[in-house]
Amino acid sequence: MSDFPIKKLMDGGALSLEEYESLISGYSDEAAELLAKRALELKKEIYGDAVFVRGLIEISNYCKNDCLYCGIRRSNKNADRYRLSEEQIIECCDEGYKLGFRTFVLQGGEDAYYTDEVLIGIIKTIKGKYPDCAVTLSLGERSYESYKRLFDAGADRYLLRHETADKEHYEKLHPSELSFDNRMRCLKDLRKIGYQVGCGFMVGSPYQTPKTLAKDLKFIEEFKPDMCGIGPFVPHHDTPFAHEKQGSAKLTCYLLSIIRIIYPPVLLPSTTALGTIDPYGREKGILAGANVLMPNLSPVSVRKKYELYDNKICTGEESAQCKNCLEQRMLSIGCKLAVDRGDIKK
Numbered sequence: 001m002s003d004f005p006i007k008k009l010m011d012g013g014a015l016s017l018e019e020y021e022s023l024i025s026g027y028s029d030e031a032a033e034l035l036a037k038r039a040l041e042l043k044k045e046i047y048g049d050a051v052f053v054r055g056l057i058e059i060s061n062y063c064k065n066d067c068l069y070c071g072i073r074r075s076n077k078n079a080d081r082y083r084l085s086e087e088q089i090i091e092c093c094d095e096g097y098k099l100g101f102r103t104f105v106l107q108g109g110e111d112a113y114y115t116d117e118v119l120i121g122i123i124k125t126i127k128g129k130y131p132d133c134a135v136t137l138s139l140g141e142r143s144y145e146s147y148k149r150l151f152d153a154g155a156d157r158y159l160l161r162h163e164t165a166d167k168e169h170y171e172k173l174h175p176s177e178l179s180f181d182n183r184m185r186c187l188k189d190l191r192k193i194g195y196q197v198g199c200g201f202m203v204g205s206p207y208q209t210p211k212t213l214a215k216d217l218k219f220i221e222e223f224k225p226d227m228c229g230i231g232p233f234v235p236h237h238d239t240p241f242a243h244e245k246q247g248s249a250k251l252t253c254y255l256l257s258i259i260r261i262i263y264p265p266v267l268l269p270s271t272t273a274l275g276t277i278d279p280y281g282r283e284k285g286i287l288a289g290a291n292v293l294m295p296n297l298s299p300v301s302v303r304k305k306y307e308l309y310d311n312k313i314c315t316g317e318e319s320a321q322c323k324n325c326l327e328q329r330m331l332s333i334g335c336k337l338a339v340d341r342g343d344i345k346k
């Protein structure tokens with residue numbers, strides 16, 4: 001491996017696709033250490049030791065889509081479906097607010113129950129009750145008009161992972177009714193409307209290569225997302241990818257460092273999926289350059305049902321337990337949880 005791209009990256013230069021590719025295929029523990037060190041410096045300059053927390057409310061596991069990797073895909077007849085009512089969602093926010101959360105993320109499958117009208121009601125109630133909080137939506141692909149109405153109702157941010165920036169790879173992960181072009185259209189619309197926008201991808205998804213990952217990095221360099229969610233692919237037993245290999249924690253951390261260096265202000269979660277494949281995954285993610293945690297605020301009664309992948313952690317714990325657990329985990333690595341909205345500083 002030439003160490004040329006490493007130095008160039010650390011000095012703030014944008015790499016070519018080929019250079020990103022060689023950075024990835026040339027992974028070594030030493031390179032990972034160097035990049036993590038640089039990523040931490042950059043993070044510290046902008047955000048200090050604070051780790052931002054987002055209360056994640058999994059509002060529905062009904063989904064009209066059939067993504068091959070996902071445990072709540074519509075063809076999974078074994079999924080025990082649920083959706084939360086407005087009252088239940090507000091109760092989660094009430095509890096989260098008391099615990100110090102100032103961002104609520106409403107995430108769910110693409111569930112037709114949540115029309116614009118229903119969501120506008122929920123968003124307005126949350127923003128009316130907690131005007132000092134940010135509302136983040138993560139509800140999949142919708143039309144420009146729908147995104148606009150939800151934004152006008154008060155939603156601040158939208159998370160929509162691009163999943164892969166390579167069209168052919170995208171088509172191997174999704175059925176033909178989902179298109180790469182529409183995914184990108186959504187991200188561009190969200191940005192244009194004024195949302196803080198999050199993209200992201202799985203590490204180690206089937207058919208992923210250093211070449212497709214290089215495209216992800218190029219996309220991130222150019223799009224400059226406010227947030228970027230990356231976590232390892234973890235197989236789910238009731239999907240076509242049940243027997244595929246899970247992603248690696250080391251490569252996930254390496255990519256977290258690289259993304260921090262490519263776009264230093266980005267808000268980067270250390271994900272639950274990373275904590276699922278490695279007992280110290282979330283700590284390792286933060287030490288690689290991530291600065292966000294998204295503890296689960298969903299009612300305990302539904303947590304096991306929002307099963308995108310096998311063995312997901314934090315499905316038995318109360319929200320307060322997760323918060324305390326994360327607080328301890330962060331203290332153990334010299335970080336503290338911030339009590340504020342945690343907007344991007346750019």
Ligand code: 5AD
Nearest residue numbers: 069070161232233234236273308309
């Ligand atoms: N493993 C890891 N992440 C997954 N997601 C969906 N299924 C899996 C899986 N099996 C991720 C996708 C999606 C996000 C909500 O969860 O990237 O965008």
Ligand code: FES
Nearest residue numbers: 314317322325326
């Ligand atoms: Fe949920 Fe540790 S963060 S139990």
